[in-house]
Amino acid sequence: MVNISDFGAKGDGKTNNTAAFSKAIEKCGKGGPLGDASRQKVVVPAGQFLTGPIHLKSNMELHIEKGSIILFSDNFNDYPPVKSRWEGVECYGYSPCLYGENLENVSLTGKGIIDGQGRKWWTEFKRRKQGTKEPVTDRDKEFVKLNEGIDLSNCGGGGIGSFFFRPPLLQFNNCTNVLLDGITVRNSPFWNTHLLYCKNAVVKNMTFQNPEDGCNGDGLDVDSCNGVEISDCNFDVNDDCLVIKSGIGEDGLRVNKPCENLVIKNCNMLHGHGGAVFGSETAGGIRNVAFSNCIFNGTDRGIRIKSRRGRAGTLENLSLDNITMNNPGCPIVMNLYYECGAKAEEIEAFSDRNARPVTETTPCIRNIKITNVTANNAQTAAAVFLGLPERPIENVLFDNVKITMAKNGKAGRPAMAFGMKEMQGEGLVVDNVRNFVQRNTEIKQS
Structure with a gap:
C-alpha cells in the first residue's frame, strides 16, 4: 500500500498533484487478481487534491478515503489526446480525467469524491454552440490532424463541429475485471463514467451526479461491454442516467x-x-439485459429505447421488472425516429413515415419484456412506441403494468422524435408495432 502524501501530494485544493499521483501509481508493483490481498493499493487520504489526468495500471486499487476529494484541473491543455470512442465513433479526444486502457484487475474504491470541475468545459461548449463552429485552439487543430480520414459525421451533438472533444470524468477502455465501489463522481466535463469494451465489470454503491446546467452529463454509459453487474447505485444527472450503447x-x-x-x-x-x-x-447491438428493482423519481422518461435509420443494430432480449416511477414525463418510450444530432440534409430521410429499403444500417427493436412496473403521476403520455414501417418494433410484453396519469399534468414532448408534438395526459401512442401483448395492464387518470 502506498499513500499519495508520501510522494509530496498536498490536499490544499491548490497544489497540482499530478506528479504525486503518477509516482504513487508507478510505485505499485504487480498485484494479484481482483480481490487478492496481493493487489497494490494507492490511498488518497482526506483533503482536496487538485490534479491533471490520472492514468491507472493493471493489478491496482485506487482507494479514496472518506473526506477526500480529487479535483481535476479545468485547464484544457493538461489533457493530452488519446484515441477512444467519442459519442459512438472511434477517434482522438482529450484524455479522460481518470483513465484506464487495456488493463486487468483494476478497482476504484472508498467513500470519497471525484470532482471533474466541469463548469469551464460546459461554458466553452455553450459558447461554441452559439458562436464559432470551427476549430479554434492549437489542441483543436491537433485533433483535426489526428482524426484525418476518420468519418465523424455520425457523432452526436456534443461539440463535434469545432473538434472540442470534452473528456468523460472516468473511462475504462478495453479492461477486464473492473470494480467501482462506493465513490461519488460529479461535475463531469462530458459523460460522467464510461465503460468501453470492458469484460467482467462490477459497479456498486456508486453515486453519479451532474447539475442541471451541465452539458451531456450522462451518469453511467456502458458501451460495447460484456458481463457487467450494476447494483445499489444512485443517479442525479442532467442527461440520461444509466445508458447502454x-x-x-x-x-x-x-x-x-x-x-x-x-x-x-x-x-x-x-x-x-x-x-x-x-x-x-x-450499431453493435444490445442484448440480454436485465433491469430490476429500481426507482425512478422525476425522470423525463423512465424506460427509454432510442435509435433511428442509419444508426444500425438490433436491440433484443431486454427485460425490465419491478420498476417504480414517480412523476415521470413519459414512463416508457421506444423510438426509432430519434431526432437529436441529425444534420439538416438528413432529416427528410430520417423522419420519413413511409417505408424505406431495409439496409445494414436499419435498426431493430424486438423481444422486450416489461413486467411489474408502476408509474405514478405520469405527465405527457403513458407510453410511446414508434417503429419504422419497414421494420416494426416486435414482440413487446406488458405484464402487470400500472400507469396513473396526472390529473393536470405538465404538457411536453414524450419522445425526442421527428414530428412529435407536445402531449398532456395521453394513453398509449403506438405506431408500427407487431405482437404487442398486454396482461394485467391498467392505464388511468388520478
Missing part, C-alpha cells in the same frame, strides 16, 4: 462489438432525460 452507424458496424449480458438492480434515478436507457448508439 454499442457504437454508431458505419463505424459501429466496423467495430462490431455488442453490449450484452448486463444485470442492473436496486438503483435509484433522480431527474435525467431517462432512467433505464438503451441507445441511441446501437
Whole structure:
C-alpha cells in the first residue's frame, strides 16, 4: 500500500498533484487478481487534491478515503489526446480525467469524491454552440490532424463541429475485471463514467451526479461491454442516467462489438432525460439485459429505447421488472425516429413515415419484456412506441403494468422524435408495432 502524501501530494485544493499521483501509481508493483490481498493499493487520504489526468495500471486499487476529494484541473491543455470512442465513433479526444486502457484487475474504491470541475468545459461548449463552429485552439487543430480520414459525421451533438472533444470524468477502455465501489463522481466535463469494451465489470454503491446546467452529463454509459453487474447505485444527472450503447452507424458496424449480458438492480434515478436507457448508439447491438428493482423519481422518461435509420443494430432480449416511477414525463418510450444530432440534409430521410429499403444500417427493436412496473403521476403520455414501417418494433410484453396519469399534468414532448408534438395526459401512442401483448395492464387518470 502506498499513500499519495508520501510522494509530496498536498490536499490544499491548490497544489497540482499530478506528479504525486503518477509516482504513487508507478510505485505499485504487480498485484494479484481482483480481490487478492496481493493487489497494490494507492490511498488518497482526506483533503482536496487538485490534479491533471490520472492514468491507472493493471493489478491496482485506487482507494479514496472518506473526506477526500480529487479535483481535476479545468485547464484544457493538461489533457493530452488519446484515441477512444467519442459519442459512438472511434477517434482522438482529450484524455479522460481518470483513465484506464487495456488493463486487468483494476478497482476504484472508498467513500470519497471525484470532482471533474466541469463548469469551464460546459461554458466553452455553450459558447461554441452559439458562436464559432470551427476549430479554434492549437489542441483543436491537433485533433483535426489526428482524426484525418476518420468519418465523424455520425457523432452526436456534443461539440463535434469545432473538434472540442470534452473528456468523460472516468473511462475504462478495453479492461477486464473492473470494480467501482462506493465513490461519488460529479461535475463531469462530458459523460460522467464510461465503460468501453470492458469484460467482467462490477459497479456498486456508486453515486453519479451532474447539475442541471451541465452539458451531456450522462451518469453511467456502458458501451460495447460484456458481463457487467450494476447494483445499489444512485443517479442525479442532467442527461440520461444509466445508458447502454454499442457504437454508431458505419463505424459501429466496423467495430462490431455488442453490449450484452448486463444485470442492473436496486438503483435509484433522480431527474435525467431517462432512467433505464438503451441507445441511441446501437450499431453493435444490445442484448440480454436485465433491469430490476429500481426507482425512478422525476425522470423525463423512465424506460427509454432510442435509435433511428442509419444508426444500425438490433436491440433484443431486454427485460425490465419491478420498476417504480414517480412523476415521470413519459414512463416508457421506444423510438426509432430519434431526432437529436441529425444534420439538416438528413432529416427528410430520417423522419420519413413511409417505408424505406431495409439496409445494414436499419435498426431493430424486438423481444422486450416489461413486467411489474408502476408509474405514478405520469405527465405527457403513458407510453410511446414508434417503429419504422419497414421494420416494426416486435414482440413487446406488458405484464402487470400500472400507469396513473396526472390529473393536470405538465404538457411536453414524450419522445425526442421527428414530428412529435407536445402531449398532456395521453394513453398509449403506438405506431408500427407487431405482437404487442398486454396482461394485467391498467392505464388511468388520478
